[in-house]
Amino acid sequence: MSAPLLSARGVTKRxxxxxxxxxxxxxxxxxEVLGIVGESGSGKTTLLNCLAGRLLPDGxxxxxxxxxxxxxxxxxxxxxxxxxxxxxxWGFVNQDARDGLRMGVSAGANIGERLMAVGARxxxxxxxxxxxxxxxxxxDADRLDDRPTTYSGGMRQRxxxxxxxxxxxxxxxxxxxxxxxxxxxxxxILDLLRGLVEGLHLSAVLVTHDLGxxxxxxxxxxxxxxGAVVEQGLTDxxxxxxxxxxxxxxxxxxxxx
Amino acid sequence: xxxxxxxxxxYNYAYLDEQTKRMIxxxxxxxxxxxxxxxxxxxxxxxxxxxxxxxxxxxxxxIIGRDxxxxxxxxxxxDTTNAVSIRRFFAKVAEVATTTHTEEATVIQTRHRVPExxxxxxxxxxxxxxxxxxxxxxxxxxxxxxxxxxxxxxxVMQVSLYESIARHGRIAxxxxxxxxxxxxxxxxxxxxxxxxxxxxxxxxxxxxxGAGREKRIYAVPPHTPVxxxxxxxxxxxxxxxxxxxxxxxxxESFLDEMIVDDTGKRLFVCSDTDYCESxx
Numbered sequence: 001m002s003a004p005l006l007s008a009r010g011v012t013k014r015x016x017x018x019x020x021x022x023x024x025x026x027x028x029x030x031x032e033v034l035g036i037v038g039e040s041g042s043g044k045t046t047l048l049n050c051l052a053g054r055l056l057p058d059g060x061x062x063x064x065x066x067x068x069x070x071x072x073x074x075x076x077x078x079x080x081x082x083x084x085x086x087x088x089x090w091g092f093v094n095q096d097a098r099d100g101l102r103m104g105v106s107a108g109a110n111i112g113e114r115l116m117a118v119g120a121r122x123x124x125x126x127x128x129x130x131x132x133x134x135x136x137x138x139x140d141a142d143r144l145d146d147r148p149t150t151y152s153g154g155m156r157q158r159x160x161x162x163x164x165x166x167x168x169x170x171x172x173x174x175x176x177x178x179x180x181x182x183x184x185x186x187x188x189i190l191d192l193l194r195g196l197v198e199g200l201h202l203s204a205v206l207v208t209h210d211l212g213x214x215x216x217x218x219x220x221x222x223x224x225x226x227g228a229v230v231e232q233g234l235t236d237x238x239x240x241x242x243x244x245x246x247x248x249x250x251x252x253x254x255x256x257x
Numbered sequence: 258x259x260x261x262x263x264x265x266x267x268y269n270y271a272y273l274d275e276q277t278k279r280m281i282x283x284x285x286x287x288x289x290x291x292x293x294x295x296x297x298x299x300x301x302x303x304x305x306x307x308x309x310x311x312x313x314x315x316x317x318x319x320i321i322g323r324d325x326x327x328x329x330x331x332x333x334x335x336d337t338t339n340a341v342s343i344r345r346f347f348a349k350v351a352e353v354a355t356t357t358h359t360e361e362a363t364v365i366q367t368r369h370r371v372p373e374x375x376x377x378x379x380x381x382x383x384x385x386x387x388x389x390x391x392x393x394x395x396x397x398x399x400x401x402x403x404x405x406x407x408x409x410x411x412x413v414m415q416v417s418l419y420e421s422i423a424r425h426g427r428i429a430x431x432x433x434x435x436x437x438x439x440x441x442x443x444x445x446x447x448x449x450x451x452x453x454x455x456x457x458x459x460x461x462x463x464x465x466x467g468a469g470r471e472k473r474i475y476a477v478p479p480h481t482p483v484x485x486x487x488x489x490x491x492x493x494x495x496x497x498x499x500x501x502x503x504x505x506x507x508x509e510s511f512l513d514e515m516i517v518d519d520t521g522k523r524l525f526v527c528s529d530t531d532y533c534e535s536x537x
Contacts, residue, residue, distance in 0.1 A: 079408065083408060083410065116412045117410065118412075121487075122488060122489040123488040123490050144423075145423045
């Protein structure tokens with residue numbers, strides 16, 4: 001098998017005396033979806049930001065296997081290379097769609113931004129691509145010229161996903177993509193994400209506190225507590241036969257319906 | 258060079274002190290060396306309010322000498338308050354000859370227009386700039402816009418043009434139309450009509466841009482390519498008029514529309530007064 005797509009070794013991040021994540025190591029293989037679960041404040045988002053190059057870790061390294069230039073150390077790249085990587089080979093889906101969208105411009109412009117950033121200069125082509133992606137994330141094409149401010153929360157989240165996937169990234173970081181949405185909208189987005197991940201052969205790192213989301217989307221799971229990984233393994237294995245006391249508690253606290 | 262003859266007056270030659278002029282000249286040299294890059298400089302208080310041309314005046318003061326001939330235009334006209342005041346200011350403090358004829362001028366300070374008469378080698382065009390940052394309306398953070406310039410990340414500028422077409426069916430921006438200088442930096446050409454953008458491209462004259470409030474100087478050296486941004490299927494276009502100038506009959510110049518009586522009668526005249534007068 002080829003090299004892992006993303007490989008973290010001993011990633012540690014401190015904020016002053018407080019350790020946000022401690023000595024995290026894992027490999028993410030092409031086509032794999034890795035879930036990071038844990039309670040609020042356990043360092044999930046900090047870890048995700050370190051992986052995506054948005055935060056500089058205090059220790060450890062993150063290696064990424066690029067499409068053409070071999071393996072690179074994410075935090076030793078020049079800022080220009082890292083930003084280029086982030087808007088071509090990577091995607092980042094924020095919990096709050098407002099952080100990931102340009103709220104002042106139309107949905108079409110939001111989807112087209114990455115294309116224009118890498119040099120697309122044909123309005124008609126960009127627009128066609130935007131219409132195509134609107135359909136793929138199940139938004140009516142006649143909302144193309146509306147601003148995201150007129151969209152519902154679920155639509156904004158789907159628009160954010162489209163905006164990220166338009167550049168055909170290989171790796172998508174997702175921070176609670178369904179947090180703050182009602183359950184029926186959550187279900188649609190999960191459905192959509194599952195279809196896209198499989199259809200596009202994406203790899204993803206998904207942060208969530210919702211074990212249901214993790215069960216549905218992820219292949220492998222890392223459980224974090226107090227900044228450290230307490231258990232990792234195949235999702236079904238971790239959820240059905242949790243070994244660590246904390247994981248057992250987490251699994252036991254899922255509300256039966 | 259300080260002049261003993263004017264020691265009795267309260268100000269130095271060309272109003273600014275010599276150290277300030279040296280500082281501004283250094284900024285200008287850097288700006289010329291990196292076309293389109295905004296160079297910060299220590300802008301001084303000038304005897305007129307921000308927005309009236311403090312940046313342009315400081316640039317002019319730094320480069321002007323006794324053998325220069327100065328022309329000042331405001332919206333193309335030589336006879337508006339701003340133009341007359343600035344011309345008189347330099348006639349007094351820098352003892353320069355002034356003119357209204359584009360061909361005779363060595364330094365032309367301008368607000369909102371580029372003269373219709375093609376500029377030649379050795380002429381310097383000084384622009385007054387209100388907002389030097391072309392990305393300002395899209396990205397409010399200065400640290401971020403500097404990064405975008407440094408990394409040549411200009412997708413967001415294209416997004417604004419896309420948005421304009423999506424909303425209006427065409428690129429509706431008519432002035433301060435963003436340009437790419439020498440294939441590297443996106444630059445605000447100051448609020449000139451987009452009609453004038455093609456005149457910036459490979460112009461024989463040196464173009465200097467001064468922003469007083471924002472304390473930035475940038476430049477386009479002679480014969481530098483300046484490209485107006487556009488889309489392949491929505492190419493850059495300049496304004497056109499169905500009328501011609503009512504005074505000189507020009508069909509090629511930038512026309513101002515005037516309402517001349519109470520019944521709404523309209524008249525189109527050249528905005529460049531010197532060009533118009535020379536044709537009558």
